[in-house]
Amino acid sequence: MVVAASSPSLIRESGQREVFCGLTSIVWLHRRMPDAFFLVVGSRTCAHLVQSAAGVMIFAEPRFGTAILGERDLAGLADANEELDRLVAQLLERRPEIRTLFLVGSCPSEVIKLDLAKAAERLNRQHLGRVTVLNYSGSGIETTFTQGEDGALQALIPLMPATDQPQLLIAGTLADGVEERLTGLFHRLGIERVVSLPPRRSSELPAVGPGTRLLLAQPFLSGTARALVDRGAQLIQAPYPLGVEGSRAWMAAAAAAFGIDPAVVAELLDPLVERGRRALEPHRALLAGRRLFLLPDSQLEIPLARFLSRECGMELVEVGTPYLDRQLMAEELALLPPGTQLSEGQHLENQLERLRAARPDLVLCGLGLANPLEAEGIATKWSIELVFSPIHGIDQAGDLAELFARSLRRRAALSFA
Numbered sequence: 001m002v003v004a005a006s007s008p009s010l011i012r013e014s015g016q017r018e019v020f021c022g023l024t025s026i027v028w029l030h031r032r033m034p035d036a037f038f039l040v041v042g043s044r045t046c047a048h049l050v051q052s053a054a055g056v057m058i059f060a061e062p063r064f065g066t067a068i069l070g071e072r073d074l075a076g077l078a079d080a081n082e083e084l085d086r087l088v089a090q091l092l093e094r095r096p097e098i099r100t101l102f103l104v105g106s107c108p109s110e111v112i113k114l115d116l117a118k119a120a121e122r123l124n125r126q127h128l129g130r131v132t133v134l135n136y137s138g139s140g141i142e143t144t145f146t147q148g149e150d151g152a153l154q155a156l157i158p159l160m161p162a163t164d165q166p167q168l169l170i171a172g173t174l175a176d177g178v179e180e181r182l183t184g185l186f187h188r189l190g191i192e193r194v195v196s197l198p199p200r201r202s203s204e205l206p207a208v209g210p211g212t213r214l215l216l217a218q219p220f221l222s223g224t225a226r227a228l229v230d231r232g233a234q235l236i237q238a239p240y241p242l243g244v245e246g247s248r249a250w251m252a253a254a255a256a257a258f259g260i261d262p263a264v265v266a267e268l269l270d271p272l273v274e275r276g277r278r279a280l281e282p283h284r285a286l287l288a289g290r291r292l293f294l295l296p297d298s299q300l301e302i303p304l305a306r307f308l309s310r311e312c313g314m315e316l317v318e319v320g321t322p323y324l325d326r327q328l329m330a331e332e333l334a335l336l337p338p339g340t341q342l343s344e345g346q347h348l349e350n351q352l353e354r355l356r357a358a359r360p361d362l363v364l365c366g367l368g369l370a371n372p373l374e375a376e377g378i379a380t381k382w383s384i385e386l387v388f389s390p391i392h393g394i395d396q397a398g399d400l401a402e403l404f405a406r407s408l409r410r411r412a413a414l415s416f417a
Ligand code: SF4
Pocket: 021, 022, 023, 042, 043, 045, 046, 047, 049, 105, 106, 107, 108, 138, 139, 140, 141
C-alpha cells in the first residue's frame, strides 16, 4: 500500500515470526528497579529464556525467578494458585528488600487461563503493607520483547499519585548515567521538575496529572503513553533521542512545551551537536553508501533507520517493525528518506526471500537469525544489544554508530582471513 508519492511505502505481513517474547524485558527492568522482583509464572522454557537473555549481561544478584507450572498445575487451576501463594510467601520471607512483586504471565499461564490479575489481588490482601503485587503479560502469544516493558509500566500507572504541578515526565528505561545526563541538561534549560518512569525505586513512583508533559524516551510504549494521557499528561510529539539530530529535536520539543526560548536551547545544545557530529565522522566514513536491511524485532527500527540514513549515509533497503504506531512514529516517519520501504509484522520466509535477493551489506535482526545469516556471508547486528546499551542522547551518537560500524569491520576482518 503506497501512502503518498514521497511517503514511505508499507508492506503489512503476518505469518511466522522470529522475535523474542516480552519476558526478555525483565533483563533490563530488574536492573532499573533493584527493589522489585519479577516472578515469571511459566514453564522451564520461559526460565531458560530469561536466564540466557540475562546471561548477555553481568549482574551480581538476580531479581527475577520462575514459578514453574508443572503437570499437576496444568491439570488443575486450584493447585496452581495454591502453589503460587506458597512460593510467593517463601520468596518474601527470604527477600525482605522486595517492595514490588510483578507476576509476569507467559504462554503456559495464558493457555491454562491462570488469572494473574486475581492472583495479584489475593496476594496483595495476604501481604498487605509488606509488598505491592502487580501483574502483566510477557507471553510470546501477545508480546514481542520490548512490549514487556510497556506492560510493566502500564501496571505501575494506577499506583502513581496525582499532581497538578508542571513537570516533565520521561517514560522508558534509560541507562542510569544517560538519564542523569539528560535530566541535568533539562534542568540547565530551565525545566525544574524532571521525573522518570520507571523510577529507580519501584516504591517511589512519580506523580502524574494535568501539568505533566510526557516525553517518550523509547518508541515501544504505546499502551503506557495512552494510560498516562488518560491520567491527564500531555504527550510531546518528537523524534526519539537516537543520534545527534533526533536527540536535539527531542530536547528542543520538550523545551518548546515549557515555553523555553529556542535561543536558550541553541546556546546549550549547539556545542554538544558540534561535538556529536565530530564523533560520528569516522563511523560515517565506513557506513556511508552501505545498504541496510532492518528485520522487525525491537520497535527501535524506524528511529535507527532514520539515524543511520540521515546522519551516517546508509541506504535503507527495508525497514521492518513488529508494530507501527503511526501517532508515536509520526515525527520519525516524516524524517525517513522519500519512498523508504517499510514493513509491519512479519512473514519470515517472504522477508528472508526479499533480504537474500537484495544482498544488503548489513542486517539488523534478532539473535535467532544472526547466525544463519552470518553463515551465508551477510553481516548482522543484534537488535537486542541496542536495548541493553546506553545509546540515547547527543553524546552517545558516536557510540551508537560505532555499534553498527563494528559489525562491518568484524565481517571485513573475517573475509580477509
Ligand atoms: Fe516461550 Fe512463551 Fe515462555 Fe516466552 S512466554 S519463553 S514464548 S513459552
